[in-house]
Amino acid sequence: MKLALETKGLAKTYLAGTPQEVQALKPTNLQFEVGKFYAVIGKSGSGKSTLLHLLGALDTPTAGEVWIGDENVYELNDRDRARLRRRRIGFVFQAYNLLMEHSVRENITLPVDLDGRDLDEEYFDKIVDSLDIRDQLHKYPMQLSGGEQQRVAIARALISRPNIVLADEPTGNLDTKNGEIVLDLLISTAKAFNQTVILVTHDLDIASRAERLIVIDNGFVSAEHQL
Ligand SMILES: Nc1ncnc2c1ncn2[C@@H]1O[C@H](COP(=O)(O)OP(=O)(O)OP(=O)(O)O)[C@@H](O)[C@H]1O
Ligand SMILES: [Mg+2]
Structure with missing residues (x-):
């Protein structure tokens, strides 16, 4: 197992030592295998985004370690x-976070x-074709539908050939049908390049697509099921 x-x-812990202190994530030991698709589920405020940001080196922990390969982040x-x-991690957010004054490409x-x-260029072509956005490359984000914008955001997340793709409610702004299309493309593209996907969702249908399920309740990673 790699x-x-x-x-x-x-x-x-946010705001440690103040009356507003929140223990957003309790001490957590998790292992993510190469190439697998994980879903993180839990109620609003349970700590999902906190966990994802820590995994992605976007925040600093109060305690403990994150290891990516042999690097202690x-x-x-x-x-x-x-x-x-930049090199090992790709992020996909609910709000696509594209730069509006730049072309899709x-x-x-x-x-x-x-x-x-x-x-x-060869990898760029593969990603663009696999996400079916070749016809959009010279457009600007405003000219795209939400689903198309999110596919562009996924392409951007994958372009550095990251080993790990972190997605926080990536289909949260899409209708069910487009959400499914985007999710299918994310999963199949990540599989094709043996990338580990960790996806936060409220949606149990989406979570059921994952190979492993991580459940967070009030900061406790309370269960890890093999699906
Ligand atoms: N910067 C911050 N400062 C203080 N408290 C915070 C901060 N960010 C998050 N929290 C608190 O930490 C807890 C976990 O928040 P987090 O954003 O991880 O939840 P979540 O599971 O992603 O929720 P949602 O599903 O609504 O996105 C919540 O109680 C939240 O209010
Ligand atoms: Mg969140």
């Missing part, structure tokens, strides 16, 4: 952690451009 990501005693300095994030290649690397 691990993409692991947490050891990972915990987060929060031991790295800011620059190395940012580089690890520019939005997709942005992470590679920011890293000063050359675009792998």
Whole structure:
């Protein structure tokens, strides 16, 4: 069993030591295998986004560790952690977070451009075709439907060939049909490139598509089921 990501005693308390203190994530030990599709479910406020942000090196834990391969994420300095994030992790958010004044193509290649690397055109073509957005490349995000925008956001998340794709309610703004299309494309594309997907959702139908289920209740990772 090869691990993409692991947490050891990972915990987060917001506003520690104040009357507003929230223990958003209790000490958590999780292992994520390479190439598998995980769903994280739980009520609003249960700690799902907190967990996802910590896994993605976007936040700092109060306690514990996150390991990506053989790197202890929060031991790295800011620059190395940012580089690890750009190269190893792709994010997909509920609000697609595309740059409106840039073309679809520019939005997709942005992470590679920011890293000063050359675009792998062959891989770019595969991603674009697999997400069925070739006809959109020269348009601007405003000219796209929500489902198309989210597929562009997924392409952007995948363009750096990340090992890990983190998605926080990626179909939350889409109707059921488009949500399914986007989810199918995300899953099949990630499988094709052996990427580990960790997807936060309220939706039990979506969660049932995952290979592993992680349930969070009030900051406790209360169950991990094999589906
Ligand atoms: N920056 C913050 N400062 C203080 N408290 C926070 C902060 N972010 C989140 N919280 C609190 O931490 C808890 C977990 O929040 P989190 O965003 O992880 O929940 P969630 O499961 O993603 O919820 P939702 O399904 O509504 O997105 C909540 O009680 C929330 O109010
Ligand atoms: Mg959330």
